[in-house]
Amino acid sequence: MRNTAVRSVAIFAAFALSAVAAFAQGAPQTDYAHMTMKVDKLADNFYTVTGMNGSGRTGGAIGVLTGPDGIFIVDASFGALTGKILAAVKTFSNEPIKFLVNTHPHGDHTGGNANLAKMGVTILGRPEMRVDLMAQKGFDQAGVPTVIFTSPLTLHMDGDEAVIIPVPPAHTDADSMVYFRKADVLMIGDFFRAGYPNVGGTVDGMIRALGMAIGACGPNTKVVPGHGPVMNRADIIAHRDMLMTVRDRVSELIKQGKNEDDAVAAHPTASYDPIFLSGIAQFYDENTIVRYRNGDAFIKQVYENLKPKS
Ligand SMILES: [Zn+2]
Structure with missing residues (x-):
């Protein structure tokens, strides 16, 4: 009995892991x-x-x-x-x-x-x-x-x-x-x-x-x-203005010695979120929407791009 229980836990864990991996890759598969x-x-x-x-x-x-x-x-x-x-x-x-x-x-x-x-x-x-x-x-x-x-x-x-x-x-x-x-x-x-x-x-x-x-x-x-x-x-002009402002805010955070997690936590997109996140769900399928729930993925990209290269 105990073996069966252990095995089913292991199977569940493997399933959960593969579900997480599939989610990270943008699953569910396109039909x-x-x-x-x-x-x-x-x-x-x-x-x-x-x-x-x-x-x-x-x-x-x-x-x-x-x-x-x-x-x-x-x-x-x-x-x-x-x-x-x-x-x-x-x-x-x-x-x-x-x-x-x-x-x-x-x-x-x-x-x-x-x-x-x-x-x-x-x-x-x-x-x-x-x-x-x-x-x-x-x-x-x-x-x-x-x-x-x-x-x-x-x-x-x-x-x-x-x-x-x-x-x-x-x-x-x-x-x-x-x-x-x-x-x-x-x-x-x-x-x-x-x-x-x-x-x-x-x-x-x-x-x-x-x-x-x-x-x-x-x-x-x-x-x-x-x-x-x-x-x-x-719309393009507003988008470019946002990008320039967020670039400046993230470079300032880098100058202050903040690491990437701190930069994300500082939420440098906050003033833009009401406009840039509103209604997003209606425009994209669920695969794409994952990265648009907030600005975090974008802030990470900006940070990675601007940080001093060692
Ligand atoms: Zn593309």
Whole structure:
């Protein structure tokens, strides 16, 4: 009897540990089969396609410029969703997809690259994108960019002028944004969104990238982040102001000799929480919302980025 009890405790402990590990990795697993695609028309010939998982959004938002010259698509979401994405595009266009560019190398934006490349789509990318994707474990090499740009690249097609703009290290070391001049839409990827940012590049790079986005936008530009609601130029300005202030507050804490835990405990985002955390739950699925419950993950990233390197 005692052995059984001990064993069931051990099994429970193992289960609890694996549950914790799965939680840390962002589980539950995405249920692609039951996801639906939401189509939004933002301009005469510009649409976004977003994966919906229950009430939340999953996968990066996709931008689609269509017209007689064929389709230019921004981001490719997960590979398992390519069929659903193509079916969603078919609801508003029968044109072939000609070009694809990714806003950054994360799998929820590039997983579908190889599927599209095998259909004859040409993939454009900055050199860092090519390097990152080639190094990604398990990434189908058919999906790496073959046409490389190192400064802004303009596509004149479908009566619009699409400018792909590489930016300094922000969310990753390979972020680009795409501004569609006639549609007046900025596909900004993941270096800007509602709530606190995810700084995988550098804080100063993100501040400079946001500055470039503010410069590219007009007052009515629809700014489409990879995740969450469509925003505007004023939202980017407020976001950059927040980031600069939090950067200054964290550097001050570092100057005072505070360690990372102390810096988090000092809660340098406090004055922004009412705005930056309000309503966040409605914009993201439960996998993503974990890191947005408070500003702690963001403060840790800023601290790690600014602390003196030994
Ligand atoms: Zn990302």
